[in-house]
Amino acid sequence: MSALTITRRVLLSMVLVFTVLPAAAHEIRPTIADVEVGGDRVTMMLTVTLESLIAGIDLSEVENTNNAPEAAIYDRLRALGPVPLEAALRNAWPRIRQGFLIEVAGERLPPEIVSVAIPAVGNLDLPRDSILTVGADLPPGDAGVRLGLAPRFGTFIPRQIGAGEDAYEGFLDGGALTPEISRAQVLTEGAGALFLRYVGAGFEHIVPLGMDHILFVLGLFFFATQLGPLLWQVTAFTVAHTITLALAATGVVTVPASIVEPLIAATIVFVGIENTLGFGTVKGRTALVFVFGLLHGLGFASVLGDYGIASGRFLYALVGFNIGVEFGQLAVILIAFSLVGWFMSRAWYRKAIAIPASLVIACIGAWWVVERTIL
Incomplete structure (x- = not known):
């Protein structure tokens, strides 16, 4: 049998095996946030995998949760229903909140949980996206707001809502902050810049x-x-x-x-x-x-x-x-x-x-x- 035939058969076998394998990787995806900045309050509605935050996984260090030291904790959390998972989130919130970066004039503001929407337990081999809404009261004045996530929380995609198609959308590495978002005007980005x-x-x-x-x-x-x-x-x-x-x-x-x-x-x-x-x-x-x-x-x-x-x-x-x-x-x-x-x-x-x-x-x-x- 020629080397060409052997190699092609090996590759075909690999294709067949991979095709029938279940989606076993617990993929890590960016956190997407719909941001609203008002005169006295900022609110972020985040699409996020809560289990990784509660488990304390450093998302800047791993490509999927199976490779994290906290993988067993993540898997246990993944099997929880919405009510116990929300309870675990609130218990861990004093630690987790430190990873949400909300700054006004260099001052860090502590966010609070506004609401949580957690889907029922589904396919345990796939990540579960929950909706976590957090907010913070702004200090008096007209200074703008800068937003971000701590490095361990991974990539952050903030999108300012209510501003049409030209509204600012960022794609930030963990630890980076948005440009200053005004309380009175919408931060925009033209098509050419995008x-x-x-x-x-x-x-x-x-x-x-x-x-x-x-x-x-x-x-x-x-x-x-x-x-x-x-x-x-x-x-x-x-x-x-x-x-x-x-x-x-x-x-x-x-x-x-x-x-x-x-x-x-x-x-x-x-x-x-x-x-x-x-x-x-x-x-x-x-x-x-x-x-x-x-x-x-x-x-x-x-x-x-x-x-x-x-x-x-x-x-x-x-x-x-x-x-x-x-x-x-x-x-x-x-x-x-x-x-x-x-x-x-x-x-x-x-x-x-x-x-x-x-x-x-x-x-x-x-x-x-x-x-x-x-x-």
């Missing part, structure tokens, strides 16, 4: 945050001996992930991250092995890259979907994010070429550079397959 912000977000999702996508693009780079075929493959990858990014981000296609993420890692393993064994052709690799690009687009969409973008401005965000992703991929290729691309035509390039690099890529991808399915 477009540029999402170009930056797309680029950042590749460089430096998208290590899996970086390794895949490097796998394409180390297969090539000329820039022409490489650009064709990158083009095929771009067209493919643009299709699924648009379909998944608009809700037409939905695939759980617990399936998508291991399969993305499997594509990295495949390109690394194919580079090492040398059984692929340029045409075959280009077609395969298109198929793999469809899968990577689903991964991009899961990130874009976390932003909670207003429907009226979604197209600006989608196009900007996709352009940012392309800039990120081109940056990876340019950096790789500047380091070793000058030697592509040398007889020793494949054995001395391309194969060792591809083996490293395949090994990292294999570890991610295990980590994303078993650990």
Whole structure:
């Protein structure tokens, strides 16, 4: 049996296994807040996973709750009904409230619980989004309000309500604060500014945050001996992930991250092995890259979907994010070429550079397959 046949059968088996696996990962998603600032009070209605806050999980350190030291506590809380979970929230509130950052003129304001809406217990393998409304009284004066979450609470997406499509929407790392939100005027953000912000977000999702996508693009780079075929493959990858990014981000296609993420890692393993064994052709690799690009687009969409973008401005965000992703991929290729691309035509390039690099890529991808399915 040829190496090509063996590898294809292994990859097909992995696809079948991942397809039937349950959505086991307890995914961590950003906290979305609808913000209302009045003359004497600020209110935030947050869509949040209460169990992670009550358990004390540091969301800046883990990608899903299964990897947290408090995973057992989280799982017990996840099985609680709405009434006991709300009781646990109120008991832990003196600790939790310190993670909600509400500042006026440099003064920190303590938030209080206004209301809690907790869904009934559902699929225990999926996160449960609750609605937590908190508020704080503002001191006298006209100083604006800045809002944020402590680093351990993870990513924060504040959206000012009641201001139409141009209302401010942030995407903040834990610990960061919004610009000052006026008590009398709405903080707005034009379409152009939003477009540029999402170009930056797309680029950042590749460089430096998208290590899996970086390794895949490097796998394409180390297969090539000329820039022409490489650009064709990158083009095929771009067209493919643009299709699924648009379909998944608009809700037409939905695939759980617990399936998508291991399969993305499997594509990295495949390109690394194919580079090492040398059984692929340029045409075959280009077609395969298109198929793999469809899968990577689903991964991009899961990130874009976390932003909670207003429907009226979604197209600006989608196009900007996709352009940012392309800039990120081109940056990876340019950096790789500047380091070793000058030697592509040398007889020793494949054995001395391309194969060792591809083996490293395949090994990292294999570890991610295990980590994303078993650990």
